[in-house]
Amino acid sequence: MGKRYLMKGNEAIGEAAIIAGCRAYFCYPITPQTEVAEYLAKRMPEVGGVFLQGESELAVSYMLFGAAAGGSKVFTTSSSPGISLMQEGLSYIAAAELPVVVVNVMRNGPGLGGILPAQSDYFQAVKGGGHGDYRSIVLAPATVQEAVDLVILAFRLAEKYRNPAMLVADGMIGQMMEPVEIPDGGETPSPEIAGHEAWATVGAKGRRQNLIKTLFLDPTLAYNLNVKLQAKYRRVEQEEVRFEPIDADGPLDVLLVSFGTMSRICRTAAQQLGRAGLRVGILRPISLYPFPAAAVREAASRAKLVVSVELSMGQMLEDVDRAVQGRAPVRFYGTAGGKVPTPDEVAGGIRALVDETRREHPAHGKES
């Protein structure tokens, strides 16, 4: 059993990394994640860890590479433009099969944009903004407690699969104060990745040298790496799908698919719509990659309409649409630029989409 605290999301994210055993944090300041850095600037030295501000996000991405290659549990946090600057590095980290945890406290874009909440980096996170065939494991918390739990999980999955694991949050979760239970987990976890002796470059006294590289000029070796990576991603897709169904049983008038902060607004909107007589279920992806496609498809087969509800302009929509495979009409409700809709606005928007679909798909449309 852990202890309960009232904590801000950004601080809870930092503390969770420490609980996971991380003692090496590299960062470059950018709103709205700077408070994680501030928190860890104080906290890391207290636990004998390293806090290091790099000269740029690009540098940070290779500090992560280097420290992870040395067997350390490593961590960074940044926000949208900063994460874009790490895309080359993330491709290298994935290619080298290094366990690295990255938190993106997303802000509104594109470009410099603003500092308001957004989910507009979904494609970048889930499809891979860097070059080459690789995937990051992507987790999306909806509460401060879940942020803590998923940061700890991200470290576990990064290590298990030796792969980048990314948490996508937004400034609302970062700023929100909620009660969290911080697990104490018994003994202090090691700051070193379990089993790293088998692959990390930590000195090779008495054993053969490990080598970490991403250059494979021989096409057979390059191919083999890709085959190995894809096998790993298939395993991730089998074993690591996480989602939460909310009132999503039985026949549904609408199935909302939504994650993170937006899913909390959907929950209130769904209650409003429910009181107005619509059966509204929510499927909340917790893992964005692997995407809960089977669960979405199954629920969609019981629904007259599926709506991807996003703080972006139609990104997760593509994965929802693909999952549904024509079993129900799929629509989009969302926004961008930091304008977070109220539950009323969302309820109104969903209502409008339901009405529109009934006109277009009369077979689906009769009240059931």
Added chain:
Amino acid sequence: MGKRYLMKGNEAIGEAAIIAGCRAYFCYPITPQTEVAEYLAKRMPEVGGVFLQGESELAVSYMLFGAAAGGSKVFTTSSSPGISLMQEGLSYIAAAELPVVVVNVMRNGPGLGGILPAQSDYFQAVKGGGHGDYRSIVLAPATVQEAVDLVILAFRLAEKYRNPAMLVADGMIGQMMEPVEIPDGGETPSPEIAGHEAWATVGAKGRRQNLIKTLFLDPTLAYNLNVKLQAKYRRVEQEEVRFEPIDADGPLDVLLVSFGTMSRICRTAAQQLGRAGLRVGILRPISLYPFPAAAVREAASRAKLVVSVELSMGQMLEDVDRAVQGRAPVRFYGTAGGKVPTPDEVAGGIRALVDETRREHPAHGKES
């Protein structure tokens, strides 16, 4: 009428930019696109243009931003890791609605990878590897002639939509010598973007100042930018879909979806399979974004099996799968790491997928 030359793809790409009126080329060397840079290092001064090697790809992305903001037709070429380093900049360019042409001569990844041909940056190009809701127009040539034509088109589309336009090729097209007709186009096109006085920062004598920015702290303004961008992307999706159907009429045993170099191999493989009694059609996307979803769906509705054939590990597959909407089984055939399959290997792979599908989907499976 233009003149016919025997040219290497990389040189043809460079010459096409000049024909399009581009007189400002920024780059950083990386195999296998360095020959474009070498060609333009000589050629740009001859036509009074600027050749400038930046200190990094990151710098290049902002040189493109700056020069395009000044109303110039601008151009860069790079290869996979170099393109990853431009992701922040491309998001800024899209946000600022600047016409910029980027060529990615893709190499095998992830990480440093190698210098062999690949199509593994499909996700990055098509979904947007940078942050925020934006899209690049993405074109994929299959021949040297088409590379010339699509570079010229890329400049036209970039200008028409004031948006990044990207050409994705690979080292095979870059190295291949093929006869090309270089259009002479009558008069020399202007090196300046048509109508740039309305928005570019080129001095404001006698008119109000133009302002180019991507920072929008006011959520209404940030939202408006996103709405405007999305309207533009909808227009692109309506007006700029390009594809080539190859023997894709009537009922099909297999529909191959494949682009670029890989589609050429598919063509030979399809002929082999045809001689063996299978009706094999190919749909070759020329624009990857916008993706020819309607055309794929229509052809898929006449096919017993759809296969996404890629020099990557299943990326375009997602767009194919989404387009098909369950109207036929969708499979993947591909490779990575620079191992380009022979037509025989592809034909064998497709044959095996056909057989497997017949076993799994006996309804689809009986020879028609």
Added chain:
Amino acid sequence: MGKRYLMKGNEAIGEAAIIAGCRAYFCYPITPQTEVAEYLAKRMPEVGGVFLQGESELAVSYMLFGAAAGGSKVFTTSSSPGISLMQEGLSYIAAAELPVVVVNVMRNGPGLGGILPAQSDYFQAVKGGGHGDYRSIVLAPATVQEAVDLVILAFRLAEKYRNPAMLVADGMIGQMMEPVEIPDGGETPSPEIAGHEAWATVGAKGRRQNLIKTLFLDPTLAYNLNVKLQAKYRRVEQEEVRFEPIDADGPLDVLLVSFGTMSRICRTAAQQLGRAGLRVGILRPISLYPFPAAAVREAASRAKLVVSVELSMGQMLEDVDRAVQGRAPVRFYGTAGGKVPTPDEVAGGIRALVDETRREHPAHGKES
């Protein structure tokens, strides 16, 4: 015969470079030299030249290296901290024997300091702030006209000796408007360094390759380079000493040694002191390296007191003291931090030093 204009010093410096044939200017903005950059940003394109702002002064120093290695007359301007960032590059340029002209519009230091006039980079310029045994030719103008003439001379000397030549000015000369005669010089000079075919890397068709390098791992070759450089510096010390004696004939009560802006203040102060009965001569070094040591020594042998008058805290003082070799007492009058003294203040300061010296050296001290 040239034409007469009323020009600001900073603009005159820029125009002089163009007259000298320079068509390649690299810079990074820093007050108080930014106006040179602004002037050349407009002017270089008009004369078919290159204006290029580097990403830092460090980068600029290697742009100079590269372009000079290609046989071009090259030029930069900066101010104190910016010049510090070029010290590694200047050592490389000197080692490679490349003709490069650098203008330092000195500002007050150390550190970030301020933007007011100073002569505090005397040591850096004259002794060589980079590593290794090398020298820059250093020229110091006292008027806008002389700035023009010395920039042109700097290009000539840089070429003659294939060595960096530096002009040290300050913000007062940069901002001052004075009538200048711009020589038209008959025909347009070549933007290429005369005779560069013998050493520059400009393509080697039909002749042996030139090689420009500064790495000499073989100590004999490294030694030979140094012997060659020292022989050149001895020649410079013999042939290129420049100075202006001002009322410095016959026996003197005080000899002031002062350069640049400070020497103009000394001139007025000397007239005041002269009216008060003191015989005050001025020796104004125009070349700081080579320092006019013989002239200073000769004049000092006729003086009861020598004072180094500086906008720094006693730097040229060391060269004056060394030159005088004990033939007269040597004192310092100066200031720093941008506080430019008035002629009254200087006259008062010199008067005080004269009185003090008479007390200390009564033999020297009796009125003659």
Added chain:
Amino acid sequence: MGKRYLMKGNEAIGEAAIIAGCRAYFCYPITPQTEVAEYLAKRMPEVGGVFLQGESELAVSYMLFGAAAGGSKVFTTSSSPGISLMQEGLSYIAAAELPVVVVNVMRNGPGLGGILPAQSDYFQAVKGGGHGDYRSIVLAPATVQEAVDLVILAFRLAEKYRNPAMLVADGMIGQMMEPVEIPDGGETPSPEIAGHEAWATVGAKGRRQNLIKTLFLDPTLAYNLNVKLQAKYRRVEQEEVRFEPIDADGPLDVLLVSFGTMSRICRTAAQQLGRAGLRVGILRPISLYPFPAAAVREAASRAKLVVSVELSMGQMLEDVDRAVQGRAPVRFYGTAGGKVPTPDEVAGGIRALVDETRREHPAHGKES
């Protein structure tokens, strides 16, 4: 009483910094000082210190600034080109009055040069290669033991005067194994600079905020800083002159002035010349700034000839010449490029200079 070890100079330098209490070492690798970095990469973590490799020497200079501003004893080592890259930073450090210790294991230059021993950065170290009126305290060891002692002294002087202190050595001392006594010094010294609470930026709970800056736009404040710095340098010149006279009493045929490695060769050469009947004294500066001018002048007044003997091409010569003030002829013997002369060569060279001087100065020349 300490313990005696057989240590390489580079390792001894690293260990000495730890003895002095330094727990923060920043560096960038460059031959021939890389072994210091290697040693401290292992040693710093053992004593709870920080080893941090920056992304460049420029970055290192500002890491030193930042960590010293936080009250930590800081240290870097580099070699000639690397030190050139720190010149801007050193000017800032001096302006901010921060205690920073820098070791320059000098290599032959200019430019990239080579990796052989040299003393060619004398001017840069002693006159200040950065901009503005500032000085570094400069110490030059001749043995591994003295390297240890002077590193410890450098920390002491840096702290006492809050000023950069530099040790100039060369690859011979770095590579040489000699017995050294490592002082144990009783209790462990603090890694924090004594009295830093009065000026360092370490949090300001319960007291007024400290401010560290180098920007002084107000000329009075800028002037005051310079006056304060000059007062400090005058105090350093009074209190911190260090030198070793070697057989330098009484009348001398030749006085050699030489430091570091070169002085060891001079010692053997002097013994040879002594056996041949010449009275040869050596004055070895241990502090290069402050230069032992009074001691040189006094000894020169008893000598028929003074020779500055250097592993450079005539740099310290200027300070020797200035110090002697005409009391004896001053000559130069030296070399560069890594060709370290043998004692025989030096003895021969000195002999030749003696003979030449006797011809030129017969009054001085008669055997005494």
